[in-house]
Structure formats: C-alpha cells, structure tokens
Amino acid sequence: MFKFRSLLILITALTASLLSGCFNNEPTDSLDGEELYSYYCKQCHKKDGSGDPIAGFPANKRTQLLEEQVILLIRKGDPARPAMPVFPQLSEEQAAAVVDYLFNLKGQ
Template sequence: MKRFYFALTLPVTLLILAGCQEKKADPNTLDGKTLYNTYCADCHHRDGGGSFLEGIPANRYTSLSEKELITLIRHGKAQMADMPNFTNLSQQQARSIAKYLREELK
C-alpha cells in the first residue's frame, strides 16, 4: 500500500515542480502579447479575466496607469504578496505588457 502512494505522489510532485520553473520569452522581444502570455497568463488567464475564487484580479479591467503597471510588473507590491515580480524584464518589455493590457485586453 505504501508503494502505491509513493508511486502516485512522486509523479504528481514532479508535475507540480515542473510548473515552478522560471519562464522565459525571447529576451529581446517587445511584443506585449507574447510577453503577457509568457509571464502573466498562467494566473490572469489569456483573456485577462483572472480568477476571482483564487483572489487573482482580472487585470484587463485595471485602473492602474501605465507607469504603475510597469512598476508592479517589474518590482511587485508589498500589499500583493502573491504577485511575483519580474526583474528580468526590461523597462520596455514591462511597458509592452502594460500597453497590451490597457489597449488590447480591455
């Protein structure tokens, strides 16, 4: 019986850990949609609808300014502990995501 549980939990654990790998888009891309889908869509969904029951906001309805979005994307916010920061993104890449959010997902 113990072997059965071990055989079941090991693959599940490996699947979970595989989802925790850092995602990367082409480091030179400035395409907001590509960057959004790489860094944001897993939580906020491709349509920006978020997940109310999980406490993930629908970012397509954001009232944040472009500057606020860029700061949030790159540096996070203390009041949003579950929101990861993406310091690996350039200012321009974060701007591309913010523009995609504000202009195409609304």
C-alpha cells in the same frame, strides 16, 4: 569501474546543463506585448485578462492602476500585493509592451 561511472556522470551532467538552455522558451529579447503577456501573465490572469477571482487572481484587464504603476508592479512588485510575482528580468520597454497589450484588453 569507479572512474568510468564518474566520467559518465560528469558527461551526463555537462550535457544536461548545456541542453537546458536550448529548451528555455523565455522571450528574453522580445518586445511583443502579447508574447510577453502570454509567457509571464496568462497562467494566472488568463489570455483575455479576466483572471480567476475565486483562486485569487484579479482580472488585470479591469485594473484601475495607471500604466506607469503597472510597469512598476511588474518589475518591482508591491508590498500590498505579495502574491503578485515580480519580473525584474523584464526591461522597462518589455514591461511597457506588456502594459500596452493589457490596456488593449481593457478596451475589449
């Protein structure tokens, strides 16, 4: 009985670990700024970039930062903004695509 239960647990754990990759919707190879923004930024900064100042999420579409500064903020962070998560998994090109999308929101 012990061997069967151990085998069942092992099979269940292996199946769960293999299937976990099937449900990961992270856009790892995408260069679509809107898709990347929706995945990484929308939860805090809203789809339109208006943020939620009461909850402490700034309206990123009103940023005064330069594009290069926002790319660095996304990928490396900023000690002056400790609440902002860092996304080092994004390539320079992906971060630039997010910034392009964000700056298009600024124009709206």
